[in-house]
Every structure is written in C-alpha cells, then in structure tokens.
Amino acid sequence: MEKRAHISGWTLPLLLILPQMAITVIFFYWPASQAIWQSFLREDAFGLASEFVGFENYVALFEQPEYYRAMGTTAIFSSLVAFFSLAVALLLATQADKNIRGGHAFKTLLIWPYAVAPAIAGVLWMFMFHPTLGTLGRPLNVMGYNWNPMLDGKDAMILLVLSATWKHVSYNFLFFLAGLQAIPKSVIEAGAIDGAGPFRRFWTIIFPLLSPTTFFLLVVTIVYVFFETFGIIDAVTGGGPAGQTTTLVYKVYADGRLGGDLGGSAAQSVILMVIVIALTAIQFRYVERKVQY
Amino acid sequence: MAGVTLDTVRKIYAGNVEAVKGVSLGIEDGSFCVLVGPSGCGKSTLLRMIAGLETISGGEVKIGDRVVNQVEPADRDIAMVFQNYALYPHMSVYDNMAYGLKNRKTPKDEIEKRVKEAARILAIESFLARKPRQLSGGQRQRVAMGRAIVRKPQVFLFDEPLSNLDAKLRVQMRVEIKRLQRALGVTSIYVTHDQVEAMTLSDKLVVMSGGQIEQVGTPSEVYRRPETRFVATFIGSPPMNILPGTVEGPGRVSVGGQSIAVTDMREGLTPGSAIEVGLRPEDVQAGGTGASTLSMDVDFVEELGATQLFHGKVAGAEFIVQASTGQLPADTRKLTLAVDPANVHLFDPQTTKRLGRV
Numbered sequence: 001m002e003k004r005a006h007i008s009g010w011t012l013p014l015l016l017i018l019p020q021m022a023i024t025v026i027f028f029y030w031p032a033s034q035a036i037w038q039s040f041l042r043e044d045a046f047g048l049a050s051e052f053v054g055f056e057n058y059v060a061l062f063e064q065p066e067y068y069r070a071m072g073t074t075a076i077f078s079s080l081v082a083f084f085s086l087a088v089a090l091l092l093a094t095q096a097d098k099n100i101r102g103g104h105a106f107k108t109l110l111i112w113p114y115a116v117a118p119a120i121a122g123v124l125w126m127f128m129f130h131p132t133l134g135t136l137g138r139p140l141n142v143m144g145y146n147w148n149p150m151l152d153g154k155d156a157m158i159l160l161v162l163s164a165t166w167k168h169v170s171y172n173f174l175f176f177l178a179g180l181q182a183i184p185k186s187v188i189e190a191g192a193i194d195g196a197g198p199f200r201r202f203w204t205i206i207f208p209l210l211s212p213t214t215f216f217l218l219v220v221t222i223v224y225v226f227f228e229t230f231g232i233i234d235a236v237t238g239g240g241p242a243g244q245t246t247t248l249v250y251k252v253y254a255d256g257r258l259g260g261d262l263g264g265s266a267a268q269s270v271i272l273m274v275i276v277i278a279l280t281a282i283q284f285r286y287v288e289r290k291v292q293y
Numbered sequence: 294m295a296g297v298t299l300d301t302v303r304k305i306y307a308g309n310v311e312a313v314k315g316v317s318l319g320i321e322d323g324s325f326c327v328l329v330g331p332s333g334c335g336k337s338t339l340l341r342m343i344a345g346l347e348t349i350s351g352g353e354v355k356i357g358d359r360v361v362n363q364v365e366p367a368d369r370d371i372a373m374v375f376q377n378y379a380l381y382p383h384m385s386v387y388d389n390m391a392y393g394l395k396n397r398k399t400p401k402d403e404i405e406k407r408v409k410e411a412a413r414i415l416a417i418e419s420f421l422a423r424k425p426r427q428l429s430g431g432q433r434q435r436v437a438m439g440r441a442i443v444r445k446p447q448v449f450l451f452d453e454p455l456s457n458l459d460a461k462l463r464v465q466m467r468v469e470i471k472r473l474q475r476a477l478g479v480t481s482i483y484v485t486h487d488q489v490e491a492m493t494l495s496d497k498l499v500v501m502s503g504g505q506i507e508q509v510g511t512p513s514e515v516y517r518r519p520e521t522r523f524v525a526t527f528i529g530s531p532p533m534n535i536l537p538g539t540v541e542g543p544g545r546v547s548v549g550g551q552s553i554a555v556t557d558m559r560e561g562l563t564p565g566s567a568i569e570v571g572l573r574p575e576d577v578q579a580g581g582t583g584a585s586t587l588s589m590d591v592d593f594v595e596e597l598g599a600t601q602l603f604h605g606k607v608a609g610a611e612f613i614v615q616a617s618t619g620q621l622p623a624d625t626r627k628l629t630l631a632v633d634p635a636n637v638h639l640f641d642p643q644t645t646k647r648l649g650r651v
Contacts, residue, residue: 184377184379186375186376186377186379187379187380187381187382189344189346189366189373189375189379190373190375190379190380190381190440191381191392192345192365192366192367193344193345193346193367193371193372193373193393194367194393194396194440194444195367195368195393195396195397196367196392196396200396204392205381208383209382209383
C-alpha cells in the first residue's frame with residue numbers, strides 16, 4: 001500500500017521549504033557570493049571607492065611569505081589537534097565502553113567541554129598557563145622551565161593545541177563510543193577465544209572496524225581546527241607572538257578586519273571555502289562507498 | 294582431546310540474580326552433549342562459563358584434568374561457534390580462519406595447510422578470498438565452523454548456531470554438524486532451544502529449566518522416561534498431554550471416571566490421592582479398543598500431511614491425539630482412545646516429579 005499525500009499546486013510546498021531556503025540563502029549563499037565578488041575588488045584606504053582588479057588579490061596573496069607561513073602553521077596546528085583529540089577520545093571511549101562503576105557519570109562529564117564556547121575555553125587555558133598568574137604556568141617557571149606563550153611561538157602553539165584538543169575530545173569521544181557500541185560483542189569474544197590478547201584484539205579487530213568512524217571524525221576535526229578554533233586563537237594568542245600562531249582563518253580576520261585589506265581577505269575566504277568543499281566531497285564519497293571493509 | 298566436568302557451577306549476577314544454580318555434569322571425551330531448555334534457563338550462561346566469557350561465581354569447571362575457572366578463554370583450548378557467526382567483517386574468509394592460528398604463532402605453511410584442509414571439508418574453498426558480507430547465512434556458518442576446526446581444539450562449543458538460518462538450511466547444517474563431529478571426534482557442547490536439534494544431535498541430552506538441570510540422559514531415555522513434568526512437556530512435539538487423575542490402586546489410575554492400567558507406577562501410593570497422567574499424542578491409539586480406553590470430545594483437526602492432529606478435551610483437560618491421515622474421518626466428533634499401559638507417565642502434582650517404579 002502506498003501512503004502518499006497529494007498536494008495540488010506549488011504554494012504549500014514552497015511555503016514549507018521557504019524558511020530553510022531563506023536561512024541558507026541569507027547566511028550562506030549571500031555572504032559567500034559577496035566574498036567571491038569582493039575577492040576581485042580592491043578598496044582604497046578609506047573604504048570610499050573600490051575597483052575591479054580581477055585575480056590580482058589572489059596573485060598578491062601567493063606572493064606573500066606570510067600566507068605560506070599561515071598555511072604551514074595551519075597544517076601543524078590541525079595535524080596536532082586532530083591526532084591528539086582523536087587519540088585521547090579513542091582511549092577514553094574504550095575505557096567508557098567497559099562496564100565500569102559510575103560509567104554514566106564518566107560519560108556525562110566527558111561531554112561537558114563540548115558545551116563551552118571556544119573563546120571561554122581559550123581564556124580558561126590561557127589563565128591556567130599564564131606564566132606569572134597561572135596555576136600551571138607559574139609552577140613551570142618556578143621549576144625552571146622558561147614557559148611563556150606570550151613571547152615564545154612554540155609555547156603559544158602548545159597552549160592552543162591543548163585548548164583546542166580539550167574542547168574537541170568530547171565530540172570525538174561521543175562518536176567513538178557509539179562506534180564501539182556498534183561492534184557486536186560476540187566478534188570481540190570470538191577474538192578472545194581465538195587467542196588475541198586485549199591489545200592485539202584492539203589493533204586487529206576493534207580499530208579496523210572503527211575506521212569509518214575514525215575517518216569521519218578526522219574530516220570533522222580538520223574542519224573544526226580550520227574554522228572553529230578562531231575563537232580560541234583570538235582569545236589566547238591573537239595570532240601572535242609575531243604572527244607565529246596565525247592560521248589561515250585567523251589571517252582572513254587579521255588582514256580584513258585589522259588590516260583593512262578586504263579584497264585580500266575575501267580572496268583567502270574563497271580559498272578556504274574551496275578547501276572545505278573539497279574535504280566534504282571526499283568525506284561523502286568515502287562514507288557513501290563504505291570502503292573500509 | 295578431553296572431557297568436560299562441571300561441579301556445582303553457579304552464576305550469580307549483580308543484584309543476586311542466580312542464573313545457574315549449582316549445575317554438576319560430566320561430559321565424556323568425544324561425546325556430543327546438547328543443553329536444551331527454554332530461553333532464560335541458564336544454558337547459554339553455562340556454555341559461556343565453560344568458554345571463559347563469563348566469570349564463574351561458584352563451583353568448578355574442568356576441561357580434561359585441568360580446573361579452568363581462572364584460565365583465559367584463549368588458553369582453555371576451546372573453539373566456539375556463535376549464533377550470529379561472529380565473523381570478523383573486515384577480514385577475508387581465509388584470514389578469519391587463520392586468525393586464531395596466527396595469534397598462536399603457528400608457522401605460515403602449517404596455517405595454510407590447515408585452512409585449506411578445513412575449507413575442503415566444509416566445501417568453502419571457492420570463497421576463501423571473499424569477505425563475510427559477500428556470503429549467505431549458510432556459508433557464513435560454515436566459515437564459523439571452519440574457524441573452530443582449524444584450531445584443533447579439545448572442545449567445541451556451539452551457542453545456538455543454527456537459529457539464524459532458514460528451516461531448510463537448518464536441517465542440512467544440523468546433519469553436517471553431526472557428521473563433522475563424528476569424523477573429528479571432538480567433545481562438543483551444543484546449546485539450543487530447539488528440541489528437534491537437541492534430540493537428533495545429542496549423545497547426551499541435558500534438559501535445563503530455571504538454572505537447574507531437569508534431566509540428563511540419552512535422547513531416547515529422556516523421551517521414553519521423562520523424570521519431571523517439565524521434561525515430559527518440553528521434549529516431544531506436539532507436547533505430552535497432562536490429565537488430572539486419581540490413584541485407584543496398584544497399577545491403576547482413573548481419569549474422569551475412566552480407569553486405565555499403568556505399567557510404570559510407584560508402589561504404595563494412597564488410593565484416592567491426586568496424580569497427573571501424561572500421555573504422548575503419538576502413544577495413544579485413536580479409535581482403538583482394549584482394556585484401557587479414554588473418551589475424547591474433538592474440537593478441530595489439524596492436517597499435517599502424513600498425520601492429523603485431533604484437538605479436543607479428555608476429562609475436561611486439553612488433549613491432542615496424532616493419527617495417520619485417512620485413518621479417521623475428519624469430521625469425527627467423538628473418539629475412543631486406546632491406551633497402552635506401558636506408555637502412561639505419572640507425575641506428582643506437587644513436586645512434578647515422575648512417580649514411576651524406583
């Protein structure tokens with residue numbers, strides 16, 4: 001039996017999809033097309049006039065050493081955060097998956113950091129690791145380690161990786177836990193009877209079976225690091241010291257809002273947009289094909 | 294190879310739920326033992342304790358002469374076939390079967406030899422490169438068995454291995470399991486809720502209920518001489534009819550005022566006391582005559598092809614009789630049932646235990 005509502009005319013269907021369409025158009029397509037248009041323009045210093053310059057903004061961008069440095073910073077930052085947030089989340093999820101006392105409280109508490117706004121998370125870690133005020137930063141200096149994220153680019157990066165990882169572990173944890181719970185218990189038991197110890201069982205059975213989840217989370221985490229860590233960077237380092245923690249997305253902001261180079265900034269946004277579209281496309285391709293096993 | 298001995302094995306779950314209440318059982322080396330019972334009777338829990346997948350709350354499990362209570366599943370020298378096959382979905386059939394051997398650091402050429410041999414026995418040689426999801430249910434089941442036999446374990450454990458197969462395949466695989474077990478001669482413990490599987494496969498049949506053993510014996514012993522009313526009604530299809538009756542005297546009981554003779558009856562039962570009379574649907578002769586007869590009111594008839602089942606009432610209790618098709622007209626409303634005294638089972642209404650000769 002076919003149960004299908006027949007709606008005559010186009011008015012009602014259009015009305016029903018209108019809210020979604022309006023939001024997508026106003027908040028995504030409109031700014032995106034503006035960015036593309038702006039990336040071909042150059043404004044004068046006072047914002048009074050602009051002229052069409054074609055691809056000049058893009059050319060100028062790729063002649064800047066700072067742009068390549070931001071790319072490198074982004075690569076390092078995203079690979080570190082992706083690695084640590086996935087590894088820690090997987091470790092916590094495997095522990096939470098065991099039947100332990102207080103497991104529910106454990107799981108709930110682990111999800112909390114996800115609800116913290118990026119800027120707040122950044123400020124929290126900045127204070128903890130403040131070289132003279134921080135509960136953890138000060139002891140480091142007292143113990144003789146010259147810790148100062150405000151002056152040392154490496155320290156600043158470590159601090160950013162810590163806060164960005166801390167905030168994203170919750171998300172990855174949830175997905176890993178769901179992935180682990182989807183693995184039939186009997187498969188693990190068969191492994192135990194087949195003589196694989198817990199460690200070997202993990203690497204030869206559980207980890208391969210989790211690979212679709214891992215891949216999904218890898219892409220999501222990279223997108224997170226590319227875009228959502230803006231709040232953390234802005235609150236903790238402001239891209240410094242000396243631009244050493246300026247990622248691609250922070251550079252968009254720094255050049256556009258602070259530097260007044262709207263055209264160059266727009267060109268960078270367009271490039272980022274292309275990157276994110278590519279990542280999403282790869283992910284959909286893989287998820288749809290389920291190639292992992 | 295080795296036998297398995299259970300000594301007052303208990304399983305108590307959190308919250309004081311006793312799933313297995315002190316089971317003692319000896320399974321001889323090389324025999325095929327089937328644990329059968331309704332769901333929740335503790336049979337799977339017992340099997341999982343033998344496998345080492347559940348901790349043992351009390352008692353002792355021995356494989357051969359070794360107490361294995363604290364031994365890891367991997368070191369118990371057992372292999373298990375699971376209900377949902379539990380194949381490793383990301384590995385090929387070959388790797389599925391080789392996994393256990395690789396974990397035990399078996400030489401590569403030995404692994405290949407054993408996997409090829411098992412694949413030949415199970416007729417799955419042409420699937421070795423495939424992944425489990427590319428196989429049908431029956432083929433997966435074969436791979437699961439292959440994974441068990443390449444290991445050459447001391448004991449095979451089967452946890453309802455055929456429940457996920459369709460009826461036809463189930464019969465076919467049942468025969469294959471039996472043949473394989475005979476050929477390999479490995480001690481096997483098989484859990485099922487299907488009494489036909491239990492009857493056909495077992496050398497030793499263990500009927501369980503409520504975490505306890507109801508009866509242990511060969512299939513024909515259990516069928517011929519059920520020790521409790523539970524066993525009597527659980528084994529056999531359609532189930533044994535139970536009628537309320539009273540003791541008349543030595544070797545005679547009465548059911549609804551009709552007197553029948555009984556061969557296997559406890560001596561010294563008080564005349565007039567209540568008793569339960571069990572009769573298998575296939576053991577009474579519909580339309581027969583003789584010294585012991587019961588009259589039955591027929592409600593309806595089920596046609597099974599070769600046989601017919603007459604449903605109705607005897608002395609106010611539900612009763613089913615099996616008869617060959619064509620023996621009686623289908624519109625029969627009243628039947629006389631001839632009862633062979635040797636086929637009457639008596640049970641105590643209170644304890645539900647058999648009241649046969651001691």
